[in-house]
Amino acid sequence: MAKKPSVYGPEKVCYICKSPYVEIHHIWQSDRRVIADREGLTVPLCHFHHQDPRYGVHGDAKLREFFRKDAQRRWEEREGIDEPNHETFIALIGENYL
Numbered sequence: 001m002a003k004k005p006s007v008y009g010p011e012k013v014c015y016i017c018k019s020p021y022v023e024i025h026h027i028w029q030s031d032r033r034v035i036a037d038r039e040g041l042t043v044p045l046c047h048f049h050h051q052d053p054r055y056g057v058h059g060d061a062k063l064r065e066f067f068r069k070d071a072q073r074r075w076e077e078r079e080g081i082d083e084p085n086h087e088t089f090i091a092l093i094g095e096n097y098l
Protein backbone atom coordinates (compact mmCIF):
# COMPACT_ATOMS: atom_id res chain seq x y z
CA MET A 1 0.00 0.00 0.00
CA ALA A 2 1.27 3.48 -0.86
CA LYS A 3 2.48 5.66 1.95
CA LYS A 4 0.17 8.54 2.81
CA PRO A 5 1.55 12.00 3.57
CA SER A 6 2.01 13.05 7.18
CA VAL A 7 -1.13 14.24 8.99
CA TYR A 8 1.02 17.30 9.79
CA GLY A 9 1.32 18.16 6.11
CA PRO A 10 4.22 18.17 3.67
CA GLU A 11 6.27 20.89 5.36
CA LYS A 12 9.51 19.55 6.86
CA VAL A 13 9.99 21.91 9.80
CA CYS A 14 9.82 21.13 13.52
CA TYR A 15 6.17 21.22 14.57
CA ILE A 16 7.13 22.95 17.83
CA CYS A 17 9.91 25.42 17.00
CA LYS A 18 9.87 25.49 13.15
CA SER A 19 13.54 24.53 12.87
CA PRO A 20 14.24 23.20 9.36
CA TYR A 21 16.52 20.46 10.73
CA VAL A 22 14.08 17.70 11.41
CA GLU A 23 13.82 14.06 12.31
CA ILE A 24 10.61 12.11 11.69
CA HIS A 25 8.90 10.93 14.86
CA HIS A 26 6.60 7.90 14.52
CA ILE A 27 3.70 8.72 16.83
CA TRP A 28 3.14 5.00 17.42
CA GLN A 29 6.11 2.72 17.91
CA SER A 30 7.12 -0.94 17.86
CA ASP A 31 4.49 -3.16 16.20
CA ARG A 32 2.42 -0.12 15.18
CA ARG A 33 5.30 1.79 13.66
CA VAL A 34 4.77 0.33 10.17
CA ILE A 35 1.11 1.38 10.25
CA ALA A 36 2.04 4.81 11.59
CA ASP A 37 4.47 5.22 8.72
CA ARG A 38 2.00 4.05 6.06
CA GLU A 39 -0.85 6.21 7.41
CA GLY A 40 1.25 9.35 7.83
CA LEU A 41 0.98 9.23 11.62
CA THR A 42 4.35 10.90 11.85
CA VAL A 43 5.46 14.37 12.86
CA PRO A 44 8.62 16.28 11.93
CA LEU A 45 10.55 17.42 15.01
CA CYS A 46 14.02 18.91 15.48
CA HIS A 47 16.51 16.74 17.35
CA PHE A 48 15.85 18.63 20.62
CA HIS A 49 12.07 18.32 20.50
CA HIS A 50 12.43 14.72 19.37
CA GLN A 51 15.12 13.27 21.66
CA ASP A 52 15.70 15.62 24.59
CA PRO A 53 15.26 13.54 27.78
CA ARG A 54 13.16 16.26 29.39
CA TYR A 55 11.51 18.31 26.63
CA GLY A 56 11.67 15.94 23.68
CA VAL A 57 8.75 13.73 22.75
CA HIS A 58 10.72 10.60 23.67
CA GLY A 59 11.34 11.98 27.17
CA ASP A 60 8.04 13.72 27.87
CA ALA A 61 4.99 11.48 28.33
CA LYS A 62 2.60 14.45 28.19
CA LEU A 63 3.96 15.55 24.82
CA ARG A 64 3.70 11.96 23.56
CA GLU A 65 0.07 11.87 24.66
CA PHE A 66 -0.60 15.24 23.01
CA PHE A 67 0.65 13.97 19.64
CA ARG A 68 -1.41 10.78 19.91
CA LYS A 69 -4.63 12.72 20.46
CA ASP A 70 -3.77 15.36 17.92
CA ALA A 71 -2.69 12.87 15.25
CA GLN A 72 -5.82 10.76 15.70
CA ARG A 73 -7.97 13.87 15.33
CA ARG A 74 -6.08 14.96 12.20
CA TRP A 75 -6.15 11.45 10.72
CA GLU A 76 -9.91 11.02 11.20
CA GLU A 77 -10.51 14.46 9.70
CA ARG A 78 -8.31 13.74 6.67
CA GLU A 79 -9.96 10.36 6.08
CA GLY A 80 -13.40 11.94 6.42
CA ILE A 81 -14.26 9.72 9.37
CA ASP A 82 -16.85 10.98 11.82
CA GLU A 83 -17.58 8.20 14.31
CA PRO A 84 -18.47 8.82 17.94
CA ASN A 85 -16.81 5.52 18.93
CA HIS A 86 -13.76 5.90 16.66
CA GLU A 87 -14.02 2.29 15.52
CA THR A 88 -12.01 2.72 12.29
CA PHE A 89 -9.10 4.23 14.18
CA ILE A 90 -9.27 1.53 16.85
CA ALA A 91 -9.21 -1.15 14.14
CA LEU A 92 -6.04 0.46 12.81
CA ILE A 93 -4.09 1.35 15.97
CA GLY A 94 -5.81 -0.70 18.65
CA GLU A 95 -6.87 2.13 20.94
CA ASN A 96 -8.85 5.33 21.01
CA TYR A 97 -7.04 8.46 22.27
CA LEU A 98 -9.91 10.93 22.00
Ligand SMILES: [Zn+2]
Nearest residue numbers: 014017046049
Ligand atom coordinates in the same frame (compact mmCIF):
# COMPACT_ATOMS: atom_id res chain seq x y z
ZN1 LIG B 1 12.02 21.92 17.64
Ligand SMILES: [Zn+2]
Nearest residue numbers: 024025026050
Ligand atom coordinates in the same frame (compact mmCIF):
# COMPACT_ATOMS: atom_id res chain seq x y z
ZN1 LIG C 1 10.61 9.42 17.61
